[in-house]
Amino acid sequence: MNGAGKPTINDVAAAAGVSKKTVSRVINKSPLLSASTREKVEGVIRDLGFVPNLQARALALRRNFIIAAIHDNPNAQFLVNVQQGIQQGIAGSEFGLMVQPFDRSDPAFESEVRAFLERQRPFGVVLLPPISSDEAIVALCRETGTRYVRMGSIKMDEAAHVVSSNDREAVRDAVTHLIGKGHRRIALIEGPEGFTSPQERRAGFEEAMAQAGLAVDPALVRPGSYTFESGVAAAECLLALAAPPTAIFASNDEMAIGAMIACRRAGVRIPEDISIVGFDDTPLSSHVWPTLTTVHWPIVDMARTAAQKLMGSEDAAGELPWMFPSTLVERGSVVAPA
Amino acid sequence: MNGAGKPTINDVAAAAGVSKKTVSRVINKSPLLSASTREKVEGVIRDLGFVPNLQARALALRRNFIIAAIHDNPNAQFLVNVQQGIQQGIAGSEFGLMVQPFDRSDPAFESEVRAFLERQRPFGVVLLPPISSDEAIVALCRETGTRYVRMGSIKMDEAAHVVSSNDREAVRDAVTHLIGKGHRRIALIEGPEGFTSPQERRAGFEEAMAQAGLAVDPALVRPGSYTFESGVAAAECLLALAAPPTAIFASNDEMAIGAMIACRRAGVRIPEDISIVGFDDTPLSSHVWPTLTTVHWPIVDMARTAAQKLMGSEDAAGELPWMFPSTLVERGSVVAPA
DNA sequence: TTGTAAGCGTTATCAC
């Protein structure tokens, strides 16, 4: 023990009477080691409380034990769910989770990402939507030798590099559910442009309508931006229509809840006068009144798997699932139209 | 340039015709360097696109360029706000943000924290409440030589190691506001035990009542756990009272919104029949109807300053503010009692 | 199965 500091691999080697390489083999669980040597060294490691220096390993191995989540200021609940999933994925390993926001509208966006990757050299990165659909960023990962997994709503890459939900089918099911209840005038509040998920959700909406032989009334399709306020605004427009809808599908929960507020202000009862369906299944959806019927989005599962894909071999990553089904959660905001 | 890989300090030294130590001096902005040498080296660094290897620096300097936020699953919005603040604080620096959750109820809690600190060796950690009031964890930071800043609602440490809000005064002001409106039967929904902030908020409540010469009716003080559901449950009890309150102060927004839902279910109008005040000023508080009068909690500012304290010298940290005033935000959930 | 020597890319020491 070199006096003050923490014990190093040299201290362990000396105390165990072996070479540092042997200790290294024990740390790395090398298979070619006699059981007796291993036990002896493990005993010394325990006694000394030796913890391998990750920075030194990072230097020698040329890879940092860090998984980074790269995002562009998404919804708080989404971000926290992703973090939770990644934490589950790296639990029990040496990896740590780093979180790094970027601003896509910044002209220096790409160079900022590059600077981050070159500085921190994370072992792998999870790309959150909408950054996940940015091919330039993916190219940057390849160029810097950073492993990556893209989170999204379609299979935008090979299985080893994607975790995806099936938003299109899920929304189709949700809207079909509304149609099954007897709704015919169904409105859609869309998500922001530049994201993939709103496109998929819209496609699912249109498919459900088409399957039921219903036309999509352009007046019942309102833009939105995944924010509460945009949900309020969209619903206000819809309620002001000469023939307002009997049901609204909002492309996410926040807008759905915005729509609920707008209805309440307008004196329109939910679900008696209008049914509402959201997407995400955030905690909030069961906290509003009436509780919100919504599509459960398995973000935590997706993020956990993303982390596992990053830590394992390329082959192993390809074996892990890339598609995570979203399912309709029926609550209190949907009934048959009056 | 050693063939494939990225340029190293050696490549820069060779290309500039100086020693690696001189390059190191340039990187570290050493003052004792001739201007001509500095410019020459900086030019080469730019030309080669040299980025210092943080892992190597971490090994040599024995400190990792990472700030870690350590928490025990707090509210999503709170966590995201803290992250945002820390990101603001480290913006423009080489530091990265790592996020690490722990479970205080796990018997291995302390050893898990120790393992994290010894493995990742973050340069500094921001301790989020309620972990911030755990002296054992603080001791662990000292022992492992990890710089730390505690986030909380009281000055639980020296200025260099604390950022705090003034919950007590803020709540006193908020409740005084209710009293000023004419309320006399004011209920309190408390936060969970084991946290400091609920104690402070309760103290502020009691001080306001005492200052106004009002007695605190024990029947109007209900336990809560900072969750939506606990807010619902507490409000249900309050509304069932023979003499229900005319106003409720909930110790956080989530419970306040739970209380709002409970009132609505019970047919009690807000604010006509009952006024409600929350604490936090989460985005949600302006998204409900009526909008929630609440206390703004300057988490982002606190977290930004925490990061700055960690990165600067101990002295500089002590100079930075440790107290961040919370202020009442008047919205639509408070009126004079009927 | 185990050990030796040479890096990994940077900074600290101490000369010049």
Place this chain on the structure above:
DNA sequence: GTGATAACGCTTACAA
């Protein structure tokens, strides 16, 4: 001011 040389703690050849 600047430069050899030795750390920092670990891993990967390559031997033995």
